[in-house]
Amino acid sequence: MAKVLMKGCEAIGEAAIRAGCRNFFGYPITPQTEVPEYLAKRFPEVDGSYVQAESEVAAINMLYGGAGVGKRVLTTSSSPGISLMAEGVSYIAACHLPIVFVNIVRAGPGLGGILPAQSDYLQATKGHGHGDYKLLVLAPASVQEAVDLIYEAFDLADHYLTPVMVMGDGMIGQMMEPVDLPDMRDLSDLVEKPWAATGACGRGPNIINSLYLKEDMCNANSWKLKEKADEIERKEQRSEAYACPGDVLDVLVVAYGTMARICKTAADEVKKKDKKKVGVFRPISLWPYPYEALAAEAKKAKKILVVEMSTGQMVEDVKLAVLGKKPIEFYGLTGGMVPSPDNVAHKLRSMIK
Amino acid sequence: MKKVFGYPEALTTNQTHYCPGCTHGTIHRMVAESLGELGLRERAVGIAPVGCSVLAYNYFNCDMFEAAHGRAPAVATGAKRCRPDLILFTYQGDGDLASIGAAEILHAANRGEKITVIFVNNAIYGMTGGQMAPTTMPGQVTTTCPFGRNPDHEGYPIRVVELLSTLRTPAYLARVASHTPLHVVEAKKAVREAFRLQAENTCFTMVEILSVCPTNWGLTSAESNEWLEQNMLPYYPLGVFKHPDRSEADSAAEAGVLQGA
Incomplete structure (x- = not known):
């Protein structure tokens, strides 16, 4: 397929569609608003569903629900919005759910500014939300690489059952570059999700939960997350x-x-x-x-x-x-x-x- | 011989952790019976809140999520938008829904999410040990309003159903109570109606259920039922505030609010 000239944010939206994502939940914030705008317009053509959430807090919890019923889900935001999502990402990580989210980083701290920055590095790589977990964080250096990493991020999230963040600075979201878009993902070979809450029909209830009132069980879940982080650390350095x-x-x-x-x-x-x-x-x-x-x-x-x-x-x-x-x-x-x-x-x- | 009464399939046989006199068990059963009677259990996904019913996923025999405090309507939104064929319900208390989750419930209702919200209002934070809720009554003593809720300082209790009734979108909004057998029968009808409407693909349905908290109210079970009757019922009128078969004016008239207010 011939290259097309696309703005980074729009290319990110299209890459998600090609990766099999049909559900986006998000909230406008500069400099990433072109992703929700693009998907709001493009999704009807592929039977996708776009929901504008009331806040980033709600948006990430919508991803929790969507991932929990087994679908590929996406949100995008920028620094102040990513801070608001930290609560939900912690729950999603604790529940071993796969999501992809994008931070088109703007200047901070506080309201900061809308121009490109890389000042969310420590937040993304050392913690983000509360508790013992790690995010897989991928940082593209071009619109093409953003497309490729978004496309792959959905498979990584499904494979490791973890939140994956694609972190680009405002430049990646705003600049236009020629890109080769990947083909539509063959969805027939996606990994099975027998843990998903899709109705207890012919089986016992599936429960998606991160509450462990017994300390040994909470300890065990944290070590399960650590084992997963160790495996990611061995296999996914790029x-x-x-x-x-x-x-x-x-x-x-x-x-x-x-x-x-x-x-x-x-x-x-x-x-x-x-x-x-x-x-x-x-x-x-x-x-x-x-x-x-x-x-x-x-x-x-x-x-x-x-x-x-x-x-x-x-x-x-x-x-x-x-x-x-x-x-x-x-x-x-x-x-x-x-x-x-x-x-x-x-x-x-x-x-x- | 025809079986006329049995244990609901949508409840597990786990013993609940609820205090003596608490109506959560009764309300769980209303939900479970409704899912069973309507044949929805195998498509049902429930969202448990933070609060006394945080462990609801141990008691409902259907797929369940445990949500962050107040976020159940957002979780249900995500699940339902991704899988419109499922039956989604949230089960939330007054602190969860009317305080920290006020934005989530308002916007889920206004978007018309095709979910059913079971809102249990007992005018207090139970699990954290009896703090003031947005629905705590004026003069009611809690650990964080030890001299009684003072409307000059904390405002008046939020009437959530009335608040949501000002929205055009929601399909079904009702308030019921759970402190007498007669009220329980009426409450069950409302819960069932909400699920029936969802199964017909009707948009947002919510039932507010007035409930008691003997432990944190510092009353016996019988005294608690009396306290609800005398203090909560006059402020929180019962009724169907919105129903898709009726005009908004009719619903408001039946509930006795929004007229001449």
Whole structure:
């Protein structure tokens, strides 16, 4: 199929449809409102159901209901709305239900601003809601990658019975790029969901619940979640190493999402003009974090530079990968300010004089 | 010989944790009998709340969810929109529905979700040990209004059915009580009617059931029934406030509210 030019948010909506999602529950918030707008218009063509919820709190609980009856369900939101969803995501995780949700991150904290940011990294990767659970968090760096990850996220959610977050900054949601859309998913080979609450016909009741008044049962569920997290950690680490061949790098830049693309441009510029070796390591799965892959690349580098549209939320994960063996510096702007390739190149030059 | 009475299939045989004199058991049975009589049990999915009936999933012999506090109508919305062939009900108390879940119930009703809401109003938070609810009566003593609810400070109790009756969308709104055998018979009819309408694909149906809490009211069971009669019935009039077969004006007239108010 020929490529089509699509806005990120609209491409995300279409990718969900192609992955077999026919139920969306959401609430408008900039800069992701084009997803609900797109689906409200597109869903009738595929017999889908769009519901505008009264709040993000309600929307995520609608996903809880929809996932619990065995359907592929989606919501999208942006930072303040994702905070409101934390309650419901905790319940969904605790009940081992598969959902896909998207955070098109805007600047924070508080009402912050509507421009792109990466300041929800710690929220997404270290906890989000209350209790012992982890989210599988995938961070696309292009509209095409957003499409591919959304499409795959539904299978990952069904496979691991877990919430999967696709986290893009406002740039991913708002920019237009040519994309190859995947074919409509063959829904005949989806995993069975015998646990779903679809009516106790010919079987005993299925109960979707996260309340355990006996502490040993609550303990057991938390360890069941931990085992699942460990398996995801072993199997789902994803990353890309850009321009990293050879034995020595003057600087290895670590960045994800839109910021990684900008850093690649800066790295190319410094390599060309300054004849220095600069590589870019891009985590695609933010949790599980690709510690081993980063450690392998970091071995080659004299210095590490972390670049984010935040005040440095990912730095602690880079430190955990590098384990004090290499010096780490940080460059970042936030609040909706997007570092330019020149900004990053300037920082790189200051490190390799 | 024809069997005329039996244990409802839609109830499990688990012993409930409810206090002596509590009407949750009776109301569970109304729901279970209605599902059985209408042949809906095998399509039914219930949503338990947070509050005294948080463990309702142990007592209903049908598929169940346990929802976050107040969110049952949103969970039911998601389930029903994804599987319109299922019969969805929420079972909620006054703190769950009228306080923390006020937004969820209002909008589920206004969207006309094809679900049935069983709203048990006993004018107090039971499970947390007797705190003030949005439906606590003026002057009623609770642990968080120890000198009695003062309308100057806490406002007047919310009449949820009347509030939802101002919406055009909901199909069936009724208030019944559970403190005497006669009231239980009438309450059961309303619960059954709500499920019957849902099975006919009618939009939002809700039954508010006035109930007692002897433990936290600090009264005996008999005194509690008397207290409900004397204090709650005058403020919370019983009746069918909306029914799809009747005009809104007729429903309001029968309930004796919204006229001359």
